[in-house]
Amino acid sequence: MLPAALRKCRAGPLRCLSGLACRDSGGPVPGDREEVPGLQAEEASLYVHWPYCLRRCSYCNFNKYISRSVNHVSMATCLQQETETLLRLSQVSRITSVFFGGGTPSLAPPSTVAAVLETVARHTGLQDDAEVTLEVNPTPVGVAKLAEFHQAGVNRFSIGVQSLRDEDLSILGRDHNSQHALRTLEEAQHLCPGRVSVDVIFGRPGQSVESWERELEELLLVCDDHVSLYQLTLERGTHLFKQVQSGQLSVPSEDITAHMYESARGILGKRGFLQYEVSNFARHGAVSSHNLGYWKAGQYLGVGPGAHGRFVPRGEGGVWREARTQTLEPDVWMREVQRWGHGTRRRVELSPAALLEEVLVMGLRLTEGISHQHWRRFSPGLDLEQLLGSAELQELQERGLLILDTRGLRCSWEGLAVLDSLLPPLLLELQTHTHARSEPGELTTGSQ
């Protein structure tokens, strides 16, 4: 599969002259034993977006629609149709994982989930052990359907517990209470032992470090092997944002939330949960392989209203990876899918330089960072040592925020918490190297 040019280039001198070499072949080089889902050209993961919710959470600004009458038949047909179209377009032969997100995908009929999975299986290989995750709102209705979802092919549940404090759940505008959450968790673990994740939010209005620590400890007693923790972000336009702006509610200060994050990392570590990404922790190796794909810059198809995808449209002769966005509004999306087979609204070709930027930004979110091998796959011309050569980046290493060694580049414990301040200098440095390219598609080396 690997174009000869790429092989030649990697083996040859630092400068790579062929435009071809920088195409996103997506393929591993021979001898690359690192297993990354969706990294090979014939592989991708699949994200399916279910846009509907029963109610609006006060902090959420996602693409979601509160609708009383969802046309489930059309929705199911369209999701299948778009999956089929995009599979054909990408020419992938294997879907490595599927993730049903939203919105509230647990509101979808299990038959719809089953139908999408069947479509995938019909057109490509969907391995038996492929991770199939469903986001679940822990409402009583949701609990009842878990078994059906499992039946349909879901083998991993990600449960939006958010908090174990009922008063906080109501501030967040959630439609469940802690009892519902615990029951859902129990049922999910019963169905998919070792493959249940819980989402928790910290930095909530009125929360203290001590109450957060207690809550987390409680949660760890009942949860399965995967925890995602998110700091509450106030998004413009949300109800919560307005409440905070107007002074009705107040959120903990920057210093307090930093403390909360820090102590949560400590507590999780002590309970055997290893942090593998900024917000994700797993024990017994229960990492989410689907999400790892994003952080390792694998290909993924995005199906459903507003879904994002990144893949090479080999079906129409494409050689560059594209960033694709589907039409946001569900009714419009459905009409487009019915008409053209897909609702892709926006396609942006990613230049090798742009792809490399994503590799850097996403890869450093992982505690293991970016291995030399992984980096070279996308950057045959410029290695990590050259990138990290500038005085400013040297200083970040000396301050112990960034680590570059034989394994690769990664953040230190302290560095991970301030990653967003480390990335701009890295991106600027990367730009100075990639801008020096003398012709399109050619990556520079550090040797100019």
Next chain:
Amino acid sequence: MQLSVIYAQGSMLTLARRLLDFRILKIIRKQRYTSTCTVIRHRWMRNVPAIYTYISRQCSSQSDKEQFDMSKFPVENIRNFSIIAHIDHGKSTLADRLLEITGAIAKTERNKQVLDKLQVERERGITVKAQTASLLYAHQGHTYLLNLIDTPGHVDFSYEVSRSISACQGVLLVVDANQGIQAQTVANFYLAFEAQLTIIPVINKIDLKNADPERVEKQIEKVFDIPKEDCIRISAKLGTNVSKVLEEVVKRIPPPVANKDDPFKALVFDSTFDHYRGVVANIALFGGQVRKGDRIMSAHLGKTYEVNELGILRPEEHPTDRLYAGQVGYAIAGMKEVKEAQIGDTLFHHRHPVEPLPGFKPAKAMVFAGMYPVDQSDYSTLRSAVEKLTLNDSSVTMQRDSSPALGAGWRLGFLGLLHMEVFNQRLEQEHNASVIMTAPTVPYKAILSSAKLIKEYGEEEITIVNPAQFPDKSQVTDYLEPMVMGTIITPDEHIGKIVTLCLNRRAVQKNMVYIDDNRVMMKYLFPLNEIVVDFYDRLKSLSSGYSSFDYEDAGYMPADLVKMDILLNGRPVEELTTIVHKDKAYVSGKAVCERLKDSIPRQLFEIAVQAAIGSKIIARETIKAYRKNVLAKCYGGDITRKMKLLKKQAEGKKKMRRIGNVEVPKDAFINVLKRNEK
């Protein structure tokens, strides 16, 4: 048309908030005034002087066929006078009425401050640029030529006032019948008094409900020692008693002392620049006569010119063949640059040299400020706008300057604060330029003791405009700072608060008198530096707008000055170095540190923001390091947005100024350097 005028005034209000008390009142009143009348833009209202002059000239040559034989106005039938007044006491309205009565302009509803041509003049109710109008007035069988030389109302522009006054033999001192004597009334009075001019007090606005002309007459008697019987009570707005003013001008003001048989000798008392015709010089003839075609010479440069055009201003340019001794008019003589028509210069026939007239001291810049384009790509546009403005305002000094944070710009010197504001406003209104103005500073001096430095500078006393040039104490006998004598007139209930304010500004009280039963005039000696930033605003707010303030130059005095550095993690930030009085160092150092703390974003490490005098730290603020700065959630659907955000941050980073390892955004410099809003 009307809308555009109101819009401009609306936007003025925010700007004006920083300005003098009386100006606010004035602007609000004028706004009402303008919006109730139908504004048809009179040709005088053109806000670009060059265009205006051009048009008016065309009009005058086409419509005014009347020819004047200037020889019909012998010296004894000429009166040269000015009107001086505190802002908004009605000077320009009186000028309008005088022009109407004498037929210089048609009597219509539209004549509002005909002589105030600039937009800024009309909006602020101030006169920036002196204007001249020759009026023909028939009285008791004689036709008199009355030359009204309009003057600026503010002492920032006193160089203009004294210029105008030097061509006059008398002044009309206009005082508002309601407000009474104000700070500028006093300052203007003394200028006229010292020039030994005849002063005719005119009490205006007697039609107002709260007018109390009697009280004002008593004030005039008390403060200026002019018998109250000499006052003329008028309403310029309604025209009441205005003809009496003309009669008294003829009666009381002496004709100029000049002989048409002497050799030609003229004073250049003003000049303007016109893109089509070059320099237009306003001249007053102190002797002899001049004709079109005459070859004249300037005493200052010794250059010879041929007179292309002569005339009087009615107030439009009105060409005549000749001008005679005692008369006032304009001359165009092929001068290409404003510098050639130096104000105060003497002109004479090239064959008949004369003893030059005393002339004027060049106006001295007392307030300096840095000016930078908001966007560096506007630099050349801004430069041409500034150059155009300085063409007609030679009192602005201009020096190129550049700051690592703000880019290329200029250091401009102004006569005073109002002058600076007006310049800035004209730049915005007439040239649509948007600029960053730094907080004003004043010129300090140092008496050097180090022989080496004296040799280097070539003199013992040096002026320091840029803090970088501040010599070390060990090389100096004395530092000097500019002082001003401030006049404050206020209702007596505010005395206590005003005294405290002045003391906090290091001012020394010199005098305090009651000018009537409840109004007090106080004189304070101020360091100029203490009033350049927000003194007016404080005075205004603590007296609810009822106090007026003016100042005049009072030389230099020794002062305990120090150079204060601002450090970021120990590294000095050169553009923030200032010269301060030792007693004020702590307060101002702390203020700068606090403002920097608020405008420098947190970074990966702690930042110490310090103010230091020499090696001694006098104030410190700390900007704590980031402990957490990472987006919680970043999955497939978030990448695009996340990348966009990071790219923007990376771009922003490029624009930051690095001081040591600290990245300082441009806004932080602007926040510290710009004038305070409060």
